[in-house]
Amino acid sequence: MTSNITETKIATKSITLIQAINDGMKTVLERDDTTLILGEDVGKNGGVFRATDGLQEIFGDDRVIDTPLSESGIIGTSIGLAVNGFKPIAEIQFMGFIYPAYDQIMTHASRIRMRTMGRFSVPMVIRAPFGAGVRAPEIHSDSAEALFTHMPGIKVVCPATPYDAKGLLISAVEDPDPVLYMEPMHNYRSFREEVPIDYYTVEIGKGIKRTEGEDVTLITWGAMVPLVEKVANQAKENGISCEVIDLRTLYPIDEGLIAESVKKTGRAVIIHEAPRTGGLGNDIVSIINDTSFLYLKAPIERVTGFDVPVPFSSLESHYLPTPDRILKGIEKVTNF
């Protein structure tokens, strides 16, 4: 992965994505008394993935709170806390368990600012591990970003690297509005990166170019980023130069970055895990249509999960975009 760290000397440490999330929470809890962590098993257990490991020991069970098994309850009470002076960081244990809380997010968290013309607001972060590929049980592997990018009034971020994980977490907590923070669990421990030990932010709404290229723009996020980078390298060996864009924020999307790249390459492949129909890939097709139509040398390709529920683990490798499928997509747009 390319490092985002500038050349000035800042103290860093080499950590994984999940450690960066943990570090991000520790950083904000230290700095801001109003921040709280709530969720199932986030306290004593430190989270089923250890995302909150050690935090209850430091901040007490009054700030790192084990809740009942009740997603609507977690989000609904967090709304009440947020409206009344606190900044809850609510964990949904897996994104597939966010559905019982969908109503609270859709009809309240995302609407209260508008309904009251800003008199009340809901500064809260909802953390949710997502994605397939770790042989988890049913419902543990959903990628539900499109259900939230379609929801006016909430921002959606999705870091792919340890650096972005910490920086975006801090930005999400700083944000005055609800932010859904999606964690690619497949990448929780898959690699390390140098991450500043201090407070820093990664701007919400800004994607990043992971690889420079000339022929095709590959647009993706989350757990797909390292995979797509690898495929881009393979493609290079076949003489195709790919530009890899990691969106990082899924709402509001960095349309400028997409347009700039596609105007240069004239070709785009979008890669995501969620089912094809209704997936965020379609929005990106629209963005390209709106901004870069005349530059397009080929129809845009989407390489995505199929229109099927994330399958049982014995089939999940077939469900997820594979290097072969991505390569085929790249070939398709270059050979058009």
Place this chain on the structure above:
Amino acid sequence: MTSNITETKIATKSITLIQAINDGMKTVLERDDTTLILGEDVGKNGGVFRATDGLQEIFGDDRVIDTPLSESGIIGTSIGLAVNGFKPIAEIQFMGFIYPAYDQIMTHASRIRMRTMGRFSVPMVIRAPFGAGVRAPEIHSDSAEALFTHMPGIKVVCPATPYDAKGLLISAVEDPDPVLYMEPMHNYRSFREEVPIDYYTVEIGKGIKRTEGEDVTLITWGAMVPLVEKVANQAKENGISCEVIDLRTLYPIDEGLIAESVKKTGRAVIIHEAPRTGGLGNDIVSIINDTSFLYLKAPIERVTGFDVPVPFSSLESHYLPTPDRILKGIEKVTNF
């Protein structure tokens, strides 16, 4: 509206869309003992819109069942009933109240067939009035189709006319899988049409050309259909010939119909009520990109709700696509 009735003589009556829905339910309840109607206020009250008016008197409170105020309960128990030999037609009073049931639909209704390789299945229909423009209170006006077209394992239909309303309702009940049946409440009583008094079906998965045209394809569904037809007439006066497609089924979409039309016109405007980002319009852009790229003479336009919650009624006319916005979209693609 163009009539769908073929030239053979069949007995018809002139009814509104809501009457057609009522008639459709009456028809299936008469014919199939396993069909049931469940929901809040569907029994004695005949539904808050009178969609089930008179049905409890005919079929008894054992088949037309007033339930507790509990959307997850309605859908969850309907799943149990459907798995065990019944065909529930569950009403969600307004689409904005479907969110508490989202989990049951997402993790169960839509997945049980796949999980059990067909051993269990969930033949049920979920009816939900949707859309803005009737000055309803908050949350009563949402258009949430994209939350379901993105959900593998459920079909989504949306009639715009009385004829389609009855025919699609019967098809939805005949379908062996869960079907979300979206009712454009703005059109409940806005016009009448001749509708066969007998049993007939409208095929799920097939759109319909409402107006033939040459210059631009207008793609829409639900309450937007009559509006778009009107705008197409206006455009004609300005010398632009529009083809109007009413999708009728939102999943699986009639890709062939869209492609055929866009290949002819080379231009497309998609009109829908739901917010732009994540809206089904993006899927249609992708379909056109995939099928008709080389025929496109201009970028595709989307005229949609804005990325804001459906506002309070004093602002809803600004939220909804207006003739002016649609006309502007048409001009944009023709003047490109």
Place this chain on the structure above:
Amino acid sequence: MVESFPMKKVIDEQGNLVTASDRDLIDQELVQTAYYHMYRIRTFDKKAKSLQRQGRIGTYPPFEGQEAAQVGSALALGEDDWLFPTYRDHGAMLTFGANMTRTFLYWNGRLEGCIPPDGKRIFPAAVPIATQILHATGASWAEKRKGTKNIAIAYFGDGATSEGDFHEGLNFASVFQTPTIFFNQNNGYAISVPFERQMNSSTIAQKGVAYEIPSVRVDGNDFFAVFFEMQKAVNRARSGKGPTLIEAVTWRTGAHTTADDPTKYRPEGLGQDVVDPILRFERFMKNEGFWNDDFAVNIHKEVENEIEAAVKEMESYPKANVEDLFDHVFAELPNQLVNQKDSYLQLLRGK
């Protein structure tokens, strides 16, 4: 179960004290304040119905018959407490300090209708049933965390008890011992569905047993019964003793909303034996020497003037501003919304 949760009553239907010694708890100020608010919100409610009939506001859900419950509960709150109402609790909101003009604006489809007066902690009415129960739990939990003595009250109906959020809210409040009052107005119906089909339990109060939340059933048409039980619950909450569930048994005199026709589902004559809570209170006032014609005439006039002024202000309110469609979704407009807003405003200006 009815035996475990006997209905608390202070005055009977004839306005007589059930227990003579309760007289000591009642003074002139309380009586006049209660009467004033009940009369005021009743008059507001009537006006709203009539405005709706004339097409001057949108669909409206009347609360006639529930005035004792709404005023009795709201008057027991303190200045800094939180109130989480439903669409039917504008009576409680007005009593607690909501602005009347804005209340009319709300029913006229205006965002401005959701904004409470400065400093007033009144949430906008929850339309999705039972959702506000969790917000009240969370907001009062926040007060507990801050170490204040403030509390929150969640209003909800009998139908609301069937939703999962009711259950999750009471469980959270019980586990975290939040200073929350769950104030149920059991008005007999959820639109067309009667209490007996909404649940198979004889009371709503008994639902507190599931969470070991102290529960009480009161005659919701008896202002004093509501007010005194509320006071106890408020004191308990303020002193760190956690939540209370109050079932106020009342009756919706009219339709569910102005768009509803109760003759479709409500047996003729049902509820006609319910004595109107304001009439009952007037009887009490007369019985116990609190009635005073001058006082009544004065407040009737005062209320009339207030309401007329509010209607006038509502109707002369500047037109809804299109920019409000975009400007409050986020603290800062994201690019996408900037573009959508700009191009729409341009289109509007172009005409």
Place this chain on the structure above:
Amino acid sequence: MVESFPMKKVIDEQGNLVTASDRDLIDQELVQTAYYHMYRIRTFDKKAKSLQRQGRIGTYPPFEGQEAAQVGSALALGEDDWLFPTYRDHGAMLTFGANMTRTFLYWNGRLEGCIPPDGKRIFPAAVPIATQILHATGASWAEKRKGTKNIAIAYFGDGATSEGDFHEGLNFASVFQTPTIFFNQNNGYAISVPFERQMNSSTIAQKGVAYEIPSVRVDGNDFFAVFFEMQKAVNRARSGKGPTLIEAVTWRTGAHTTADDPTKYRPEGLGQDVVDPILRFERFMKNEGFWNDDFAVNIHKEVENEIEAAVKEMESYPKANVEDLFDHVFAELPNQLVNQKDSYLQLLRGK
């Protein structure tokens, strides 16, 4: 509340009858059947854990310690009843007739693992907590509508009682008087969260009061207590008397799943005084003259053979078929899926 819901016990920790007259309810067949099933599922559970450690199946949630609850409940069911389990109820499922090979397949990430033997009405394990409670209510409601005497049982844990679906399910069952048994295994923990932080009520049984659903609290490690209370509930349901809530108090001996480390959250030594339900049952057998070494040796051998055969069958099962990814989403593949399937299969074949 504990007093209102005393814990039913038939045998004590030493395997002695609490009430001597209960002896008449117990015969050799029942005892041997119970022992066989408890021993069988215990052995299955051990095998599954060991397969997981060896990487031969995926993450697995053991039910060790809950055998009396699972077998006691499942044995009280009839052939045509419905069973709605969670991920931890494979013991109950196996006892009720689920196929062992398929049970292993389930934990090996295979769709085939969800399919019950022909005619068996066993739903696949619900992963989203509490959701299956509504399905059991619906399926048993269907039986009532059909006029059969069949019932449904929903299994769920202590943590599940916090979800809205628990509440909505019990309310529906109560309102429509469905023949449903809500069988709670209160095993003390929901992953790391202990009972006392999951709720502030002393029992789960008392939650039935909210719905006026008859409720009972049983020693879930006492096979007979579970079995006899289940029989009563089953009879009540079959005879049209509606649902029952059973709280079986038990203990999860091991980790939440093989991916969980209970030392992170469970105080050392906690639960060590819990007498293993199978040991307790053996003590009873010995005390009351039901023990027979030959019988024990025989079934131990039988179970061992069955399990070895099932593992072998699971491991020699044909590889998962890619087409199954597409073919069962709908009864008939829609065009979109046909295209996605075709192009993917083509790609696979192209290699």
